[in-house]
Amino acid sequence: MKEKPLLSFWQIWNMCFGFLGIQMGFALQNANVSRIFQTLGAEVDELPILWVAAPLTGLIVQPIIGYMSDRTWTRLGRRRPYFLVGAIFASLALFVMPNSPYLWFAAGMLWIMDASMNIAMEPFRAFVGDNLPEKQRTSGFAMQTLFIGVGAVVASALPPIMTNWFDIANVAPAGEIPDSVRYSFYIGGAAFLLAVSWTVFRSKEYSPEELAEFDEARVKGKIVDDPTPRAASKYRNGGVIWLAVGIVLLVWILNAGLDKQLYIIAGGLTAFGIFQLIVSVLQNAGHTSNGFYEIMHDLFHMPRVMRKLAVVQFFSWFAMFSMWIYGNSAVTSYHYGTTDVTSAAYAEGADWNLWLFASYNLFAALAAIAIPFIANRIGVRVSHMFNLALGGIGLISFYMIGNPYLLLISMVGVGIAWASILSLPYALLSNNLPASKMGVYMGIFNFFIVIPQLVAASILGLLIREFFDLQPIFGLVIGGVSLLIAGAATMLVDKSAEPRS
Numbered sequence: 001m002k003e004k005p006l007l008s009f010w011q012i013w014n015m016c017f018g019f020l021g022i023q024m025g026f027a028l029q030n031a032n033v034s035r036i037f038q039t040l041g042a043e044v045d046e047l048p049i050l051w052v053a054a055p056l057t058g059l060i061v062q063p064i065i066g067y068m069s070d071r072t073w074t075r076l077g078r079r080r081p082y083f084l085v086g087a088i089f090a091s092l093a094l095f096v097m098p099n100s101p102y103l104w105f106a107a108g109m110l111w112i113m114d115a116s117m118n119i120a121m122e123p124f125r126a127f128v129g130d131n132l133p134e135k136q137r138t139s140g141f142a143m144q145t146l147f148i149g150v151g152a153v154v155a156s157a158l159p160p161i162m163t164n165w166f167d168i169a170n171v172a173p174a175g176e177i178p179d180s181v182r183y184s185f186y187i188g189g190a191a192f193l194l195a196v197s198w199t200v201f202r203s204k205e206y207s208p209e210e211l212a213e214f215d216e217a218r219v220k221g222k223i224v225d226d227p228t229p230r231a232a233s234k235y236r237n238g239g240v241i242w243l244a245v246g247i248v249l250l251v252w253i254l255n256a257g258l259d260k261q262l263y264i265i266a267g268g269l270t271a272f273g274i275f276q277l278i279v280s281v282l283q284n285a286g287h288t289s290n291g292f293y294e295i296m297h298d299l300f301h302m303p304r305v306m307r308k309l310a311v312v313q314f315f316s317w318f319a320m321f322s323m324w325i326y327g328n329s330a331v332t333s334y335h336y337g338t339t340d341v342t343s344a345a346y347a348e349g350a351d352w353n354l355w356l357f358a359s360y361n362l363f364a365a366l367a368a369i370a371i372p373f374i375a376n377r378i379g380v381r382v383s384h385m386f387n388l389a390l391g392g393i394g395l396i397s398f399y400m401i402g403n404p405y406l407l408l409i410s411m412v413g414v415g416i417a418w419a420s421i422l423s424l425p426y427a428l429l430s431n432n433l434p435a436s437k438m439g440v441y442m443g444i445f446n447f448f449i450v451i452p453q454l455v456a457a458s459i460l461g462l463l464i465r466e467f468f469d470l471q472p473i474f475g476l477v478i479g480g481v482s483l484l485i486a487g488a489a490t491m492l493v494d495k496s497a498e499p500r501s
Contacts, residue, residue, distance in 0.1 A: 004133040004206075014202040015131060016143040018083055021195025022121050023151035023361075025090055025113075028188045030324045031156045031357045032181055033097075033110060035350055038329070038341050039177060040103040047325055047461070050107050052264060055321070055453030057115040058446055062122040066443025067291050069123045070436065077205035078130070079123035079439070086120025087196035094189030098182040120196055122446065126439040129430035130206060137430050138375055141423035142368045148422055149365025149415075151195075156358035158184035160351045171347050178347075211435040229288070230300050235280035243273025259465075264458040268451075298437060299444055305432040305497040306441065309425050310448040312493070315486035316388060316421050318452035319479035322460060323395060323414070326475030328353045334473040335404040352404055359408055363415025364422070371423055380498055381490050384424040388487035391417020395480030399473055417483060428497045 007015075037050050069079050076084070093113035100106035128140040162168040162180035170180040246269030253262050279296045282288060288297075302310075328350055333339050336349030367387075375383045394413025401407055426442075433441045460475055468474035 004131075006136060007132060011203075012132070012136070012140055012143050015127060015199055016124075016140065016147055017202075018087075018120075018196040018199030019124060019144045019147040020151040021087065021192040022090075022117060022124070023148040024155040024188045024195075025094055025117050025192045026121075027152035027155035027357065027361065028094065028158070028185055029097075029110070029113065029117075031328070031354050032159070032184070033106075034325060034328050035181070035341075036098065036100065036106055036177055037103065040100065040106055040175060042103055047329070050103075050110075052454060052457040055450040055457065057111055058118050059450040059454070061115050061118040062446040062450075063295050063440060063443035064291065065119055065122045066126065066439035066441070067295055068439075069126065070439040073208060076200065078208070079127045079205065080200045080203070082123045083120050083196050084200050086116050086118070087193045090116035090120055091189040091193040092116075094185045094192060098177045098185040100177070120192075122443055123439060125426055125430075125442040127203075127205075128426070129433065129438045129442070130211060130435065131203075134431050138380065138423065138427040139372045141426045141430075142372045142419075145368035145371070145419050145422040146365050149361045149363075149368060149419065151191075152361030153358045153365065154191075155184070155188050156354050156361060158187060160354055163351065170351060171342070171344070174342055208436075229283060229297065232280040232283040235276045235283065235296075239273045239276030239280060241273070242269055242276060246270030246273055259462040261458045261461050264454055268454060295440060295444065298440055299447075302441070302444065303432050305494060306429055306445060308489075308493045309429055309445075311489045312384070312388075312486050313425060313445070313448040314452045315482045315489060316417075316425075316452075317449045318456050319391070319395065319482035319486065320418070320421070321453040321456045322475045322479030322482070325456070325460065326464075326472040326479075327357065329472040330398065330476050331356065331404060331407070334398075334471070335402070335407070349404070356407055356411055360411040360415040360418060363412050364419035367416045367419035368423065371419055375424060375427070379495075380424050380428055381493055381495065384420050385487040385490040387416050387420035387424075388483050388490065391420075392480045392483030392487065395476045395483065397480075398476045428493065432497055 034047055037047060042050055065082055069082050072078050072081065074081055090113060093109060093116055097106065097109045097113055100109055124144065125141075128137060128144065132140045159170060159178070159180040162183050163170040168180045168183060170178050246266050249266040249269060250263070252258070253260075253266060275296060279293055282290070282293050287293070329339075331353040332346050332349035336345050336352075338345040338349065340346055371383065371387075390413035392413075394410040394417070397410045397413075398407060401410060429441075429445060430438070460478070463478065464470055464472060464475055
């Protein structure tokens with residue numbers, strides 16, 4: 001068996017550098033979009049439904065891009081064309097977003113911006129799996145996390161830097177986005193394109209033929225790539241059940257006058273049922289050589305390790321989405337005592353929240369340096385469990401800490417958990433996937449990042465309104481509990497999934 005050669009530090013650096021720009025884009029989005037929505041008139045309990053664009057575009061875009069990149073080979077290689085195209089459109093969207101004149105326009109722009117970022121980001125995970133031997137993959141994903149942390153620190157801190165260092169206004173008339181936020185998005189858009197271009201033009205890729213020789217995961221027998229199609233009757237029966245459940249839930253929500261955000265869950269169940277019915281028709285007709293059928297086939301034939309990691313991912317990303325949605329409103333209302341978006345106190349609290357977002361990403365960048373060494377000593381699974389527990393404690397402590405400056409301590413745990421979420425599950429997963437399907441399986445794995453965000457968008461607003469009297473601080477507490485559950489679920493992953501040292 002031909003082994004992949006070890007890459008040098010600088011080769012790994014170059015292939016991961018693009019994530020610096022990608023995460024600057026995502027960090028600007030995560031830290032500022034809720035503020036933009038509130039500035040343009042959104043209420044607190046409307047934020048989750050407005051945010052639904054971000055996970056939904058990931059759910060659609062990532063498996064498609066993964067499937068396509070598995071089958072692409074150009075002068076720029078296999079994954080890099082998608083890096084470049086996504087970066088161009090994402091950069092343009094970052095320039096437009098802070099100039100949104102209306103709430104509906106900003107919501108639509110979030111769809112475009114997030115779709116473009118996902119096109120650029122999705123192949124990066126498969127890129128590491130393609131280029132690195134198993135023993136270097138934990139280090140490769142940790143290097144990505146380092147750049148994610150650095151990019152997020154810089155991007156999260158940009159608006160207060162604009163204000164405090166360059167005297168650019170952080171307060172604007174009602175309905176207008178402050179100049180500090182607008183200029184930060186412009187800088188982020190330029191950085192996104194430049195960083196991704198560095199990786200595109202400073203890295204190389206193995207050809208499909210070389211990757212077939214390197215397919216060590218299949219040879220080791222860690223995965224079972226079952227080519228046997230699932231019976232069309234199973235798709236049909238499953239589709240009928242999922243469709244029926246979705247329709248019943250839709251009717252119940254409508255007749256009972258339940259929260260409109262629950263339509264997201266009902267719609268998802270209905271759509272999944274319809275997809276399975278379509279697959280059964282395609283299979284009966286013999287039309288199985290198409291991307292839609294193959295993605296659905298791979299979804300139902302996921303490796304065992306991937307299925308167990310899906311549970312971990314669900315609760316991890318539910319927690320992070322809770323923080324992204326409610327971080328700004330929790331800090332401004334609970335720690336600064338205001339919900340008036342035009343007040344100086346709100347601006348001060350929003351600025352401090354940006355510093356908190358910058359700090360957890362800084363702690364994540366620092367943790368990324370240590371994670372490969374710790375994981376090699378005590379194992380990936382135990383490391384991930386411990387890291388997620390620290391993050392859960394950190395989020396829950398927001399409720400217990402009154403002094404906003406002491407929240408930096410909370411963010412140490414959140415940062416460690418974030419670094420772990422961005423690296424260790426992928427180290428476990430990539431070693432158990434066939435090289436020929438690295439992209440599509442990484443895209444399908446994103447389902448278990450996106451679905452919890454859709455669930456969060458559906459139920460968090462309802463929970464905060466009905467059970468917590470519209471106090472967004474409890475969104476963070478819920479997120480903390482979710483991280484603790486994710487940590488416990490990590491130990492259900494088979495020990496055999498651990499990468500070889």
